[in-house]
Amino acid sequence: MNRTTTHRLSLSPSVSSPSAPSSPASASSRQRLAPAAALLAAPLVLTACAAGATPGTRVAASAAGAPTSVATATAQHAPEHSRALTLDSGWVKAGSGMTAAFGTITNPADHAVTIVSGSTPTAQMVQLHTMEKQADGSMTMTEKKGGFVVPPHGTLTLSPGGDHLMLMGLTQPLDNGQDVTFSMVATGGETFEWTVPVRSFAGAEETYSPQSPTGTPTMHDMSPTSATP
Template sequence: MKIRMIVPALAVLALPLSACGGEDETIGPAAAPSATAQAPESALDITDPWVKTVDKGMTAAFGTITNTTDADVTIVSATTPAAPEIELHEVVGAGGEMKMQAKQGGFVVPAGGELELEPGGYHIMLMGVTEPIEPGQEVAFTLTLADQSTFEFSALAKEFNGGNESYAPGH
């Protein structure tokens, strides 16, 4: 007798669920969330992104970041699955010696302009790399902007012998 009551009750409970899966999903309020679920256009673009190959330790990523908006955009941090620690770096001269250090305040990409990430200049520093990054490998990155939005890209790994500046930890 209890089973007879449960089966009709389940059928009644399933009615609202079946109404949500109709063929025409563009009618009514249910269509509104899908219209807002699209990711906004990114304020940034990147050309020629690449990362220096390494067996382990430290390496860096480079490329040209373009700001497609009419306002300055500040990159405040970055992440990648290839390294547990990552910093936005600059290379500065001190006593005739070039040293890398964290870029205080992040990278500012000027409105409608570009920021060059290059050996001997601004770059994204990967530290604590434990798995080799080999030539031809694609390395994923996510940049976080000051407004907490993100920009994702992949960089091609390639060999490079230059850019052997020393690291100034604690800066």
């Protein structure tokens, strides 16, 4: 008969000696885990820095490599500064009581600008005028409905016989060589300041439309061809 040998296994936990040296395999495993632990801790460090950052502080990129935006609200929403209208070759007719101003308005902006009113210390009132043909064929001055519209990157010419600025109730006679300063207002509240010289000239006669609040006074010498500097 064969004899069966039974081996009894001990289930009690083994106790390691505290002074037992670590195996080379265990040391290698710890070396590999160290960089991984550092990577896991990096997002926590970045999160803490970002939470304490002041506005405008540059925050480092995240551990995943995605760059963090550093644009400020001021840079994103900076107002677009409008470019001022200019009055080129401008001039005002010498005279007393009332007179007119002419020139070429230039708009360098990307959008149309509409001038709706104006003022000057030289006169009690400034109106935007144009010429209209009457039933009898005569041309009379009347206020420009809707104001002066200057197209984007374009010009609007103010000339005798067409659109012009009317100065009414002059505070003093205007003589050749003086300067007149205008403050013009556009839709939206934009303002533009122009200073132009006074010139003496002679020419054709033009009259106001009866629709004018000032009545129908006569305006003489409005020809640009005989203007003298």
